[in-house]
Amino acid sequence: MDSKRVLLVDDEIVPGAIPGEGNYMWYYAQALRDAGFEVVEVTGPDAALETLDKPHEPFCVITLDIMMPPGKTFAETDTQQGLRTGLLLLDKITVLCPQVPVLVLTNVNNAKTVGELRGRPNVKAVLFKPDYTPYMLVEEVRKVLEPVG
Amino acid sequence: MAHDSVPDTQIAPVCPWWDAQKGGCYAPERLISYKLSVQQLVQKFTDSLLRDWGCRLVTAWSLDPVGGILVLTAVSGADKALLAAVHLDCAKHLSGVTVDERVVKYFKDVREPYPDGRQFGDRDLIKALGLRSMISVPVLNTANPNQVLSVINLFPQSGSPLNQELTPFYGRQLEAVGDHLAIKLETCLMDASVAFANRLRIDLIKLGAGKRYPERQCKVVARLVEKAVECNAVGVFLETPDEKGIELLADVGGVYRQDRPRNAASGPAYAVWKSNREVLSLDLRQEKDLDVEVICSNTQEHLTGAHIALRDVEGKPRGVISCINRSSDSSHQQIRPFTFEDVAIVSAIGQAFAQQMEILLADRQRLESLTKLAHELRVPVVAFRAVLERLQTECARSKYVFPYNHFEEMTIYTDVMRRLLTELDFIRLDPARIPMEFKATPFLAVIVQPARRFVEPLLRKKGLAVGQIRHEGLDGFPRLYLDQALMTQTVFNLLDNAIKYYHGDRRAFHMMITGTVLSDCYEISFQDNGPGVPKGLEEQIFEFGVRGHAAHGDDVAGEGIGLWFAREVVRRHGGSLELRRNANPTEFVMCLPRSLQYRPPDLATAGEEES
DSSP states (O other), X not given: OOOOEEEEEOTTOOTTOOXXXXXXXXXXXXXXXXXXXXXXXXXXXXXXXXXXXXXXXXXXXEEEOSSOOOTTTTTTSOOTTTTTHHHHHHHHHHHHOTTSOEEEEESXXXXXXXXXXXXXXXXXXXXXXXXXXXXXXXHHHHHHHSOOX | OOGGGSOOOOOSOSOTTOOGGGTSSSOHHHHHHHHHHHHXXXXXXXXXXXXXXXXXXXXXXXXXXXXXSEEEEEEESSOHHHHHTOOOOTTTBOOSOOTTTOSOEEESOTTSOOTTSOBSSOHHHHHHHTOOOEEEEEEEXXXXXXXXXXXXXXXXXXXXTTSSSOOHHHHHHHHHHHHHHHHHHHHHXXXXXXXXXHHHHHHHHHHHTTOOSHHHHHHHHHHHHHHHHTOSEEEEEEEOTTSSOEEEEEEESSHHHHHSOSEESSSHHHXXXXXXXXXXXXXXXXXXXXXXXXXXXGGGTTEEEEEEEEEOTTSOEEEEEEEEEEOSSTTOTTOOOOOHHHHHHHHHHHHHHHHHHHHHHHHHHHHHHXXXXXXXXXXXXXXXXXXXXXXXXXXXHTTOOOSSOHHHHHHHHHHHHHHHHHHHHHHHSOGGGSOOOEXXXXXXXXXXXXXXXXXXXXXXXXXXXXGGEEEESGGGOOOEEEEHHHHHXXXXXXXXXXXXXXXXXXXXXXXXXXXXXXXXXEEEEEEEOSSOOOTTOTTGGGSTTOOOHHHHHTTOOOOSOHHHHHHHHHHHTTOEEEEEESSSSEEEEEEEEGGGGTSOOOTTTTTTTTO
């Protein structure tokens, strides 16, 4: 895959915020940029689907948070207090861009959810945030993009 | 009273609903204590009646719960030799009172047989004792006057005031005698029932253990009540969180979901919760004089029920258990009415349940707080690690060198925070719900070496050096499928424990980690020369929240979680963690199955020992 665009979906992202303004996801995005990736940061399901719905340059990887507010997209759906928002969004992402590998980057440490995620063919890894620093995420993205074999 | 006014002699079955196949209204376990209690109590009672009422003979017949018939349970006034020759049988002998009338009766001459041929007593006995008249006193269930619990027959002596047609005064006196025995019997039965219910409470605790959600707990209770009082539908209502009403959380028998709304803002269960009292619903036509609230209207005459408030330790109603019996036919002859004995049993179960619910709710609140705290803590930990990593990179880029290795120190501490979060997850969740990721892992390089690094701050604090922790044999291990983060934490906990509690000569401290390949497992032994584990605590130290005696006296931080966590993790790998030696040296042994060389453990069976 030639693209070096990464879509970062996480409700902790504060659009336009710089370090010192309470946006720790900046460090993850910056580590990816340092590694030569173009990063598009979106804060939740509404923004993610808006980005993917309209014509766009392809993404090489999507990183996805799991526990997020439902937004307008899932306002009428039972997201179990946001715990399943990421899973529901993943369904839509799978339909919109089935070929793009997804890395789940989450604080959700629940065997059932993690098991469900690992069963999805486009989910390449489930990364538990406290275990993965920004540069470790970069390594995981690189691993996903490595040609098979 | 003429003999032709004596009602039909058919005594058995007294209660048509008493189904012999089901063992009567009393569950089989309750039968033995029931019979013994009745016999002892009634015998004492007939003895005192013989003395107090100037009788020649007093006999008592009591309801056999299995056969549903009256059987002779006590005789006072006849000597043992005479009684040995007499066998009174309700098939041959009249007990005196019939089911239909249930009032005190006077029989003028018991020497004459009843028209159907049955005698009032054994002919020899009547002759030997010179019996003439007889007063028959029914003992009726106070909650259900259709149920004859016992019949007492008094054979007065010639000079007794009872030896004549009953006056209203003596009639009332004798009714009171019957009521007195009824209350005594019911109290006695209630005590036996509460003892029985207490045994059920143990079942309840066993059954309920580990069930985290009130709905499941309520289901357990509903089934228990159904079994205990043999009713055909049970509903368990609990107070809503706003304490303004009750809602049905579980039912068995299926009456409620069809006929009633889940949230009860009216109806009998709601009324019971609101008024905080028990209500018996008696499906009887003669219920006007009963001192209980009757909740079934005439239109619902095919239902009988008992509604029992669930009270917390302060006596405040927190819910209701409703037991319902439905008739299988329109004549509702087969409905078993509930008794106060049933209420006593359900109340005892309810009380245990209400207390358990309080513990459960407190536990839930604790878990919710922990969950919230764990989630809230993750964000700063993740953010801190991210910022630290960036800072380190930017310093390296600008070639700035600090005089001390602050970054390493900060990295170690953030790592401690991260690992504490993992332990927090183990505490708040069932360990089986912790996701695990197994990767082929070199044990020494990826598990032991990082764990040694993590204990460095503690080693330095105690004046010890990392070189005092040695290892051998581990480099001979193949890669094993392990959850790297959890296994590193496990090894860290074992090292940390040894170092934390060491108070001897700094230079003398040593710890040895030895790897051995055995035929069925990879054995990793952790030996240290610390104070050891007191005898008798070998297993307890692996329990949650348990610390060794020595640990309590020391100024050593700890919550008794480390070894519990370590064992849980090893079990989830399909292995075991044991204390092999208490002291000199203390030795913990971890065994990991050989199969981990080829594949991750089967989580369905790993750790099943503890579940």
